[in-house]
Amino acid sequence: MKSTSLAAATTVVVLAASLAACSAPGGGDDAAASSITIWHNSADSPAVLDLYERFEAETGIAVELVDIPSDAFESTTTTKWATGDRPDILEYHPVKSALLPLNPAANMQDLSDLPFVEKSGDLYPAMGTVDGVVYAAITGFPSIFGVYYNKQVLADAGLEPPTSFEDLQSICDGLAGSGVAPIYESGGSAWPTQILPLLYGSEFNAGDEYGSAVAANERPLTEPDGPFVKGLEAYASLRDNGCFNADATSGTFENAITAVYDGTAALTALHSDVYASFLAAAGDDAALLDETVGFVPVSATEPVVAYAGGPIGTFYAPKTGDAAREAAAIQFIEFATGAGYQDLVDAGPAFPVIDGVTTPDDFSELQLAFKAAYDDGAAVAFNSNIAGFGGFATETTKLLAGQTTPAEAADSMQAQVEQASKAAGLPGW
Incomplete structure (x- = not known):
């Protein structure tokens, strides 16, 4: 897994552009993707960073991290997005007020039929949903x-x-x-x-x-x-x-x-x-x-x-035009909300928002x-x-x-x- 550092935040746009080139239409549709790009919040918890590493180990798909500085997270994300640059996975806010400017109907994969949606109680459609379509996979407690x-x-x-x-x-x-x-x-x-x-x-x-x-x-x-x-x-x-x-x-x-x-x-x-x-x-x-x-x-x-809902551990799968990488992005979301979710909750520790996992012990008052x-x-x-x-x-x-x-x-x-x-x-x- 590769990542920019906070000290190198000024190089993020250049790095993101080079990574986005790997996601250009026609680049790998006939074979499984070997890597995915994730725009992630630089304030990601150790548990979320570990999730990326475990996905790599489980699937063999390399995760290329692009740091979005937490102190300018919204403005940096929307500015990069407006240039037409796209990651395979976007970590971002699940609230509609933040989601609407990204035009999800045109730019995001529909996650409505994935198992985590029905297992998340009434979290959806209050979060991550526009016009009845679920675009966000929320793994973190609100x-x-x-x-x-x-x-x-x-x-x-x-x-x-x-x-x-x-x-x-x-x-x-x-x-x-x-x-x-x-x-x-x-x-x-x-x-x-x-x-x-x-x-x-x-x-x-x-x-x-x-x-x-x-x-x-x-x-x-x-x-x-x-x-x-x-x-x-x-x-x-x-x-x-x-x-x-x-x-x-x-x-x-x-x-x-x-x-x-x-x-x-x-x-x-x-x-x-x-x-x-x-x-x-x-x-x-x-x-x-x-x-x-x-x-x-x-x-x-x-x-x-x-x-x-907060941005940490909330994931979207943008449409990139590369079928293999889009499929790999869905694979990541299925891992984050399925096989990898218990470890994510345990590592927090965090209160789960998806049914079927055990709540960790030892929370403070x-x-x-x-x-x-x-x-x-x-x-x-x-x-x-x-x-x-x-x-x-x-x-x-x-x-x-x-x-x-x-x-x-x-x-x-x-x-x-x-x-x-x-x-x-x-x-x-």
């Missing part, structure tokens, strides 16, 4: 969005972990003058600023009801009393009431993790995929981390988390909290299947900085969704 909290900080102040936005404000009031930031916000990283407004709407999106209505142009994001505007207003209220850290507009999610672990902040809204970073803050001592940090669901008035929140009525993040939502983090970061109002942010997002939906020719637009 990203769970909620609130991390420092147990000792809350206990010392006589406060309970939050379950609602009213609770967030109560914690803010209860920690006033304590020197502890009630909520650490990460405007410098930008992407975390969208989490709290999205969490507000989780309880309104059972069965993707609200998100589907917005995607079909049945409900505008600009509804004055709708979940979207109310979530933005609740976020602005927390800002105005001094609930965030003093450097909220420049703070980073890495600093949020450190602050909550150290107790200089009480809470932060992030997703479950940063668990490894919290563990590192605790010196890789899972028991110590469990003693220090908890995780809870929070929405407008009820404890409901939002979830979304914090990891079990993610699973419990998911099992207890989690709702898919309502923006997951709405086209044109890529600019939301920009809008919430501007809102955090006082550069826009909730109504203006909603107007901007409605315009972006309308433009993207019309461009994609979606029903209702």
